[in-house]
Amino acid sequence: MTSSDQPSRPHKTATRLSHSGRDSFGHHGAVNVPVYRASTILFPDQETFEDLTSRPFDTVQYGRTLTPSSDALESAVAELENGYRSISVSSGAAACSTALLAHLKAGDHLLMVDSAYGPTRRMCDTILSTYGVETTYYDPLVGAGIADLVRPNTTVIYLESPGSLTFEVQDVPAIVAVAKARGITTIMDNTWASPLFYKPLDHGVDVSVQAGTKYIVGHADVLIGLITLPDQASFRRVKRVSGTLGQQAGPDDVYLALRGLRTIGVRLPQHQRSALTVAEWLEARPEVERVLYPPLPSDPGHAIWVRDFAGASGLMGVVLAEGASEAGIRRMMNGFELFGIGASWGGFESLVLWTQPEKGRTATTWPAPGRTLRFHVGLEDPGDLIADLEAAFHRLGAAG
Numbered sequence: 001m002t003s004s005d006q007p008s009r010p011h012k013t014a015t016r017l018s019h020s021g022r023d024s025f026g027h028h029g030a031v032n033v034p035v036y037r038a039s040t041i042l043f044p045d046q047e048t049f050e051d052l053t054s055r056p057f058d059t060v061q062y063g064r065t066l067t068p069s070s071d072a073l074e075s076a077v078a079e080l081e082n083g084y085r086s087i088s089v090s091s092g093a094a095a096c097s098t099a100l101l102a103h104l105k106a107g108d109h110l111l112m113v114d115s116a117y118g119p120t121r122r123m124c125d126t127i128l129s130t131y132g133v134e135t136t137y138y139d140p141l142v143g144a145g146i147a148d149l150v151r152p153n154t155t156v157i158y159l160e161s162p163g164s165l166t167f168e169v170q171d172v173p174a175i176v177a178v179a180k181a182r183g184i185t186t187i188m189d190n191t192w193a194s195p196l197f198y199k200p201l202d203h204g205v206d207v208s209v210q211a212g213t214k215y216i217v218g219h220a221d222v223l224i225g226l227i228t229l230p231d232q233a234s235f236r237r238v239k240r241v242s243g244t245l246g247q248q249a250g251p252d253d254v255y256l257a258l259r260g261l262r263t264i265g266v267r268l269p270q271h272q273r274s275a276l277t278v279a280e281w282l283e284a285r286p287e288v289e290r291v292l293y294p295p296l297p298s299d300p301g302h303a304i305w306v307r308d309f310a311g312a313s314g315l316m317g318v319v320l321a322e323g324a325s326e327a328g329i330r331r332m333m334n335g336f337e338l339f340g341i342g343a344s345w346g347g348f349e350s351l352v353l354w355t356q357p358e359k360g361r362t363a364t365t366w367p368a369p370g371r372t373l374r375f376h377v378g379l380e381d382p383g384d385l386i387a388d389l390e391a392a393f394h395r396l397g398a399a400g
């Protein structure tokens with residue numbers, strides 16, 4: 001091995017996931033970049049201080065700016081996303097709101113996808129509106145029709161594809177084409193696919209955000225957000241805002257996120273395989289009206305998913321057949337052996353959530369009349385998961 005762990009020529013993704021962000025011989029041979037618990041960084045003399053602090057975002061100079069630990073994660077994520085640099089912040093929600101704040105000012109108009117993650121909507125309806133930014137929500141399936149919603153003061157179009165409750169797949173290239181022709185910035189929440197299966201910047205999106213909390217961390221034990229930018233100017237713009245907001249993921253979280261990233265290349269394909277098995281089984285059940293999972297050929301977003309994505313994660317929705325009673329769903333929810341009731345996803349464990357997608361919308365009406373559940377298919381044996389689901393459907397149908 002050479003003195004640096006960085007490969008001398010382009011390698012395949014699996015290889016890069018094992019090597020990116022490392023510098024073993026810069027760290028006494030340690031395979032992983034150690035946790036640098038540093039707020040204060042010392043400088044040997046005044047000249048070095050002046051030199052390094054004149055390059056505010058590119059050098060190790062203060063814990064909130066850059067440490068070897070955050071640099072390792074951020075450069076590995078940027079490499080996976082084909083970006084210039086990534087910025088790690090304290091949560092996925094912080095990544096979404098920081099990216100918005102960095103690109104909006106009073107008087108601007110924002111186009112926000114109607115299927116967006118709840119706290120992202122809340123950001124628009126509270127903080128952004130207080131500070132004079134007007135939001136129009138748009139149909140996730142609008143495609144090139146987004147052009148009709150653009151105003152002279154529209155500066156940002158925000159996408160999330162697929163949405164994490166309703167799983168509509170957006171026509172990103174069509175929306176990006178409209179944005180580019182008008183000089184509008186596009187920001188995309190890419191948490192569902194992760195950069196392993198979708199690279200927003202390759203599709204012309206200007207800012208990629210994600211909750212690293214989910215598949216990058218992969219073990220349900222860290223909150224972290226990542227913002228990836230395509231060039232130095234856009235990186236500096238967002239880093240200036242994240243720093244001003246005081247945003248920086250802590251060193252232990254950064255370390256765990258990078259450890260998670262090392263295995264995302266084997267975990268996510270397994271989530272996908274198991275999720276597809278479970279989704280196909282669910283689709284054949286009489287208690288199920290619709291499975292919301294783009295890899296299924298029956299899903300309305302399937303064609304775009306095939307065109308644009310390299311794979312799928314383990315998160316899906318299930319619309320129950322009309323007539324499922326509240327009592328039946330409560331029996332179902334409360335008796336799972338393997339699916340935990342939890343609002344997150346992306347870890348090794350399976351989860352279930354009773355969702356209400358009809359409540360969080362304003363531009364569109366959620367068309368499915370049945371009650372909706374969201375399942376995260378973890379890394380357990382899919383046969384065991386199906387047995388757990390089968391028992392749950394028996395409880396749903398049992399007389400209360």
Ligand SMILES: Cc1ncc(COP(=O)(O)O)c(C=O)c1O
Nearest residue numbers: 091092093117164191211213224
């Ligand atoms: C699509 C999506 N984006 C962002 C977030 C926010 O991530 P975090 O919980 O790390 O703030 C979530 C969390 O559930 C999410 O589902």
